[in-house]
Amino acid sequence: MSHTEKTIDSTRIFEGKVVRLRRDTVELENGKQTFREVIDHPGGVSILAMDEEGKIFFVRQFRYPFGKMLLELPAGKLEPGEDPQQTALRELAEEAGMKFTIHPVELRAAHPNTTVLTLKSKAGRTLVLKAASVGGGRIRVTEIDGVPADFGGDSNTLIIHNEDTPGCIAEVTMALALRRINIASMQVFRAATGGCAVMVLECDSHIPHVLEQQMAVMPGIRKVTCLNIDEPEECEEG
DSSP: OOOOOEEEEEEEEEEOSSOEEEEEEEEOTTSOEEEEEEEEOOOEEEOOOBOTTOOBOOEEEEETTTTEEEEEOOEEEOOTTOOHHHHHHHHHHHHTTOOOOOOOOOOTTSOTTEEEEEEEOTTSOEEEEEEEEEETTEEEEEEETTEEEEEOOOSEEEEEEEESSTTHHHHHHHHHHHTTOOEEEEEEEESSTTSEEEEEEEESSOOOHHHHHHHHTSTTEEEEEEEOSOOOOOOOOO
16 A cells, blocks of 8 residues: 655755755645655765675764764765765775775776776875776786786785896895795786886785885886785884
8 A cells, every 4th residue: 555645845944064954844645734854865875895704894983973983884975976886985995095086988908897097105106007807806907007917916916117127027036035925926017128017926925015115226126016915014123
């Protein structure tokens, strides 16, 4: 059995930054009239973020009505015309201290789930990745700063831009060996002979950021990016 109420009149009572309140006069099915107070909200999302071990991530936020910090799931309101999935991604990035924008781009001969990521650090460093979601929670990186590549990003990874000259690979692998860091896989890509090359080294253990800094000043090395899937607290001796 369906129930309906006919709106006779609507009056805006309050308009705030996030919500608006209106008072509607409605006619009931029996012909009588009454009032309904309605809060208009743009809508929002709440994200249940879970890692591969089944751990759920929460955030601590101060909530004025309660006057204290609360433990809650990441959440946020929809912007006008925004897709809820995009809202969820934006909120997760903001909770992680990241800022980002999303722009449509036409990619020819690419996997349908391909995205171009332009990453910028606070220090001004930039890394451009082309990657695709290939199903099962897995990704494949197919391009790094315009140089073709092919790796998964599911291991502790070093991405090294270097001059295509003899000795660069030996210097990098020796530095890892001295730290007793085993290389699980290694790939070398280049756009042209004698130009810029890219090494991608997936490692079995955590890569200290101090090693990243040491490699960055090696002869022939142009840029070093360290992507650790685990970020334990490091205690480096001076």
